[in-house]
Amino acid sequence: MSASGGEDEQPGGALHAAAALDWLATMVAVVDADGRVVHANASLEAGLGLSRRQLLGHEFEHWLSRHGPLREALRQVRAEEFSSKRFDDAMIARAGAEAIPVQVVVSRTDSPELLLVELLELGQQSRQEREEQWHRQAQASKDLIRNLAHEIKNPLGGIRGAAQLLQSELDSRELREYTRVIIHEADRLQSLVDRLLAPHRRPHVVAELNIHEVLERVRSVILAEFPRGLEVVRDYDASLPELRGDREQLIQAVLNIAHNAALALAERRAAGDARIVFKTRIARQVTVAKQRHRLALVLHVTDNGPGIPEHIKDRMFFPLVSGRDGGSGLGLSLAQTFIQQHQGTIECDSQPGHTDFRILLPLA
Structure with a gap:
């Protein structure tokens, strides 16, 4: 059987359950005896940034930093020396990208000709x-x-x-x-x-809305208050579907984050190179608050400011915690509350010169 053949032609019952693999949070591939991909789940597509069609027929170890350990593990499991085999490696999503440490798990399937390869991001748990x-x-x-x-x-x-x-x-x-x-x-x-x-x-008023209309409203408010030295950049995914949410709450949540960023950019604004970026993307097969979602909206609000003070990084979303003199410490707390009321979450990655607030909102 050719590894590039259609899924209906592939042996055994392993691929009859392929649709179920798309519900897994971990990255999974079904490979043949030579280690070539015959099926990839949605999480693996998202992790590698490649479509299933691009993955089919290629040797899976192409996306691992070490060549050899996977082949040996496949041989040992196929020969029934082990029911499953684990080893640590690193996943290389694309050329030039930073390698992601993973644990590779090779397991048997119902078909002797097919094996399961699972990638677990180290530290994810x-x-x-x-x-x-x-x-x-x-x-x-x-x-x-x-x-x-x-x-x-x-x-x-x-x-x-x-x-x-x-x-x-x-x-x-x-x-x-x-x-x-x-x-x-x-x-x-x-x-x-x-x-x-x-x-x-305030009651939670839910209706269909376009997240980009929310961002445009926030953008106009921020630029009206800070008209000089600040650029607010749009990086929108126009293919995003509408979401159900409370328009006013989402505006307030994003505005609180963007307003904090603009205030933190005081020196950059004075120098004329302050920058805030609104970036929207789609994510597939994501877990938010222990709930698995097929689709989610990812909204990044990034700035080139000094970063979150180290002493409040672990407490920045707590009420009355502020990194700015005179701040009430309610902006981020309210933003988190509003996003949580949409079954979403906010995460932050910050270092001097780059702060990224990542809002995740389930769509389906």
């Missing part, structure tokens, strides 16, 4: 565990802040009212100045409490 731990900590922090905000809100009205009554009874201008300070600070705290409680008060 620990990353998911860190994300889950962070999510639990962030949720506990948000619950604490929300409950605290409710407790603060009630006596604030009484403090303000008492200060107003006292002010009306005072004849001394100096003493009235003290009551004005009390009233002003009570109003400031009331505004802060309202912002802490805002995401939980």
Whole structure:
């Protein structure tokens, strides 16, 4: 049988279950006795950046950094010396790209002529565990802040009212100045409490929307506030389908991230080379919050600023945590809350000169 033949001509029942492989988060290929690809799942297509048709008929080890270990593992499993064989290697997605450390697992199938090759990204499991731990900590922090905000809100009205009554009874201008300070600070705290409680008060209004219309709205707001020295670049995938979401929440989430970026770019704006990029792409077979999704929207908001301060990187999405003097520390927390209400997530990779906020929103 030719390795380049159609799937219906291939032996055994292994490929009758090929559609099920597309639901796996890990990258999987079915190979023949010579190690040539006869089927690749959607995760492998996405990982290598190649279509299934481009992969068929090629030796799988072409995309591994070491030649030899895969061939030996295929021989040992085919000869039934092992039921499965594991070894560490690196996947090379494309020429010039950085190699990705992986564990390669070779297993038998129902057909003696076909073997299964699975690639597990090293560190992926620990990353998911860190994300889950962070999510639990962030949720506990948000619950604490929300409950605290409710407790603060009630006596604030009484403090303000008492200060107003006292002010009306005072004849001394100096003493009235003290009551004005009390009233002003009570109003400031009331505004802060309202912002802490805002995401939980407003109903979630869902409708079909175009993410690029959301980004254009954010872009116009940012450029209106920062008209000089800042370029906001569009890198849109025009083929993206519409998504169901709350337009105003998504605008606010992206605006909070972009606004923080613009503020962090103060020196770059002064120099005239500040840059924010909005980039949209499609992702296939992604896992978000333990849910598997066939399609997802990936939105990158990147800037060429100084990066996130090291001491807040692990806490940047927590309420009241800010890396800027005078910042409320609510922008990223609210953005994360709004995206989570869309069953999505926000991740951040930051170093001096390049900060990338990656928003993942399930589509199907």
